[in-house]
Amino acid sequence: MTNTAVWIQPLTEHVPGSSTRRTVHGSRCRTSQGLFAEWAASLGFPDHFSPNWDAFNDCLNETVMTARHDKAASERPQAALAVLVREAEELLADEPSGVLAIFLSVLSQSAGQDSRNPRLLLLLDAAPDRLPQVTERMAEAGFPPHPAGNS
Template identity: 35%
Template sequence: MMQGGGVYRAPANLARGLELSPEVHCQRLPAASCGSRDALLDALASGLAFPDHFGHNWDAAWDCMTELTWNDDKPRIILCPLVDESADSGLDNEVLPAPMAAFLEVMGDACAHWSAHERTLYVIIVHQDGRVPTWLSTIEPFPGHQVLA
């Protein structure tokens, strides 16, 4: 089993397969607009059952991410589906939206935190099969075959 974790991207069909794998604990967040800080924080809070006192800011998200619990040594995978942003959404598919940049930073830091504590956390940005926004192509594809080996 691959150790370390990290932030990756994957097509929806691979994400569906991960949800069925007995080798990992998989949680799917509600789809959220990558251009909305509030939508991303709400998806985290509801998808991971953050406590009621969650402050709905990036620092509070970091705190909650570092307080996740593990029932065993299986890697945890958090699937983060992208909302299909249409051309009229005002978002540029080539430029990483600032809220998503902050989200990715917090998630990357959380993965590093858990790796230092000998736990494996993957955060996977799920895109539609065959449709990868330009900004997302800078994130490595999920090495599923290595993780599930």
């Protein structure tokens, strides 16, 4: 992938005020099993969620669409679901690099094709000295984040 993933942004980027924001902790997502548990709890996946990529994809899509539908009653029906990842440098740190690519691919599907109005935003929060490492890992996985300051 050569284009930036506009749906992945450093926390320094502007976040639309109408976005529904959820927070996950990268320190709890060092493995895929930890990621499944943290995202399921933070995003309110149903009790029947199974910790695997297919179920994660299904539940994430449902959560994204529900967030957008909930906003339909408000003045901004096309709001994105913004997921803030604290300690982003720890995201899938104990997994092979290919697992990060799978995760970002699933998120990319939920974000949709409209780069001007993504359905999902992934906001990366890390210490300033670690943010370059985070964006490099994302780029190596095929999803370079939208550069800071280029909204």
